[in-house]
Amino acid sequence: MALRGAIVVDTEKCKGCSVCVVNCPTETIALSKEVNSKGYNYAFMASPESCTGCTNCATVCPDTCITVYRIKV
Amino acid sequence: MDVKDIIKPENRVYSKSPVLTSTIMHYCPGCSHGTVHKLIAEVIEEMGIQEETIGISPVGCAVFAYNYIDIDWQQAAHGRAPALATATKRLHPEKYVFTYQGDGDLASIGTAEIMHACNRGENIVVIFINNAIYGMTGGQMAPTTLIGMKTATSPYGRDPKLHGQPLKITNLIAQLDGTCYVTRQSVQTAAAARKTKRAIKKAFENSALGKGTSFVEVVSTCNSGWKLSPVKANEWMVENMFPEYPIGDLKDR
Numbered sequence: 424m425a426l427r428g429a430i431v432v433d434t435e436k437c438k439g440c441s442v443c444v445v446n447c448p449t450e451t452i453a454l455s456k457e458v459n460s461k462g463y464n465y466a467f468m469a470s471p472e473s474c475t476g477c478t479n480c481a482t483v484c485p486d487t488c489i490t491v492y493r494i495k496v
Numbered sequence: 497m498d499v500k501d502i503i504k505p506e507n508r509v510y511s512k513s514p515v516l517t518s519t520i521m522h523y524c525p526g527c528s529h530g531t532v533h534k535l536i537a538e539v540i541e542e543m544g545i546q547e548e549t550i551g552i553s554p555v556g557c558a559v560f561a562y563n564y565i566d567i568d569w570q571q572a573a574h575g576r577a578p579a580l581a582t583a584t585k586r587l588h589p590e591k592y593v594f595t596y597q598g599d600g601d602l603a604s605i606g607t608a609e610i611m612h613a614c615n616r617g618e619n620i621v622v623i624f625i626n627n628a629i630y631g632m633t634g635g636q637m638a639p640t641t642l643i644g645m646k647t648a649t650s651p652y653g654r655d656p657k658l659h660g661q662p663l664k665i666t667n668l669i670a671q672l673d674g675t676c677y678v679t680r681q682s683v684q685t686a687a688a689a690r691k692t693k694r695a696i697k698k699a700f701e702n703s704a705l706g707k708g709t710s711f712v713e714v715v716s717t718c719n720s721g722w723k724l725s726p727v728k729a730n731e732w733m734v735e736n737m738f739p740e741y742p743i744g745d746l747k748d749r
Binding site for chain 1: 497499501502503504507508509510511512513516520521523524525526527528529530531534683684685686689690725726727730
């Protein structure tokens with residue numbers, strides 16, 4: 424059984440600190456080229472197929488702007 | 497499988513705690529304060545003590561903690577949070593009372609208050625954020641600043657002959673008989689953050705059991721004060737702060 428996950432980032436709250444990027448064990452997350460209204464490059468799922476929904480990114484996010492979903496397939 | 501099929505309410509495994517307000521935090525990107533706030537809110541949610549918890553906010557960046565954690569708050573003069581927490585806990589013994597203090601607040605200006613509150617063994621929780629610098633006021637030297645570390649008031653690095661040695665206040669507090677649980681944690685990785693959350697939960701549980709003062713130091717970053725990026729600041733902390741402030745329990749009884 425494999426785990427598939429997905430994250431939803433509150434892009435307006437994200438400050439682009441990259442702490443989630445380095446904490447992601449599957450290198451799913453990256454910072455976007457686009458910016459939010461504050462000018463921050465927000466985090467997004469660069470490779471959605473590799474996310475396992477481990478919640479590491481959301482646990483270390485200082486601004487608690489990540490919601491994590493997980494499903495068994 | 498499409499991402500849209502995964503993002504459904506029944507598959508949600510992590511979301512913002514309802515104890516945290518939706519206000520956007522004023523902290524700099526990557527600041528440890530936000531992570532610790534979140535962990536405290538999650539512990540309060542899990543224990544179901546939102547109505548019974550009173551926080552004492554410090555002077556420093558975390559002075560606005562009342563905007564972010566949806567509980568009752570009081571704001572103390574610089575360093576006096578343990579004194580205010582003592583009064584609050586004695587007047588409301590059934591409540592959970594915690595202070596949230598930085599290193600300038602707790603280890604410099606409030607040294608007398610924290611020492612005596614811990615020595616009396618007040619049934620409060622102390623969350624101590626140690627980032628080795630005065631963050632809000634512009635990165636001045638704190639008692640916890642490392643030897644050789646450059647700050648706004650030690651531009652050539654901290655010199656022990658001139659400025660004294662870094663103050664390991666948590667080690668001093670561990671020697672006081674009033675404390676029941678003294679620990680040093682960090683939040684730079686998910687594993688570290690989960691350990692810190694367990695430590696904070698244990699501290700709140702000790703408070704309910706009336707075992708004495710619980711003291712949780714969180715070795716943190718101040719990436720703006722350190723003039724580093726958030727990720728580099730975390731690396732610098734692991735490399736330089738951890739040898740001086742080793743992670744682990746100092747006391748647990």
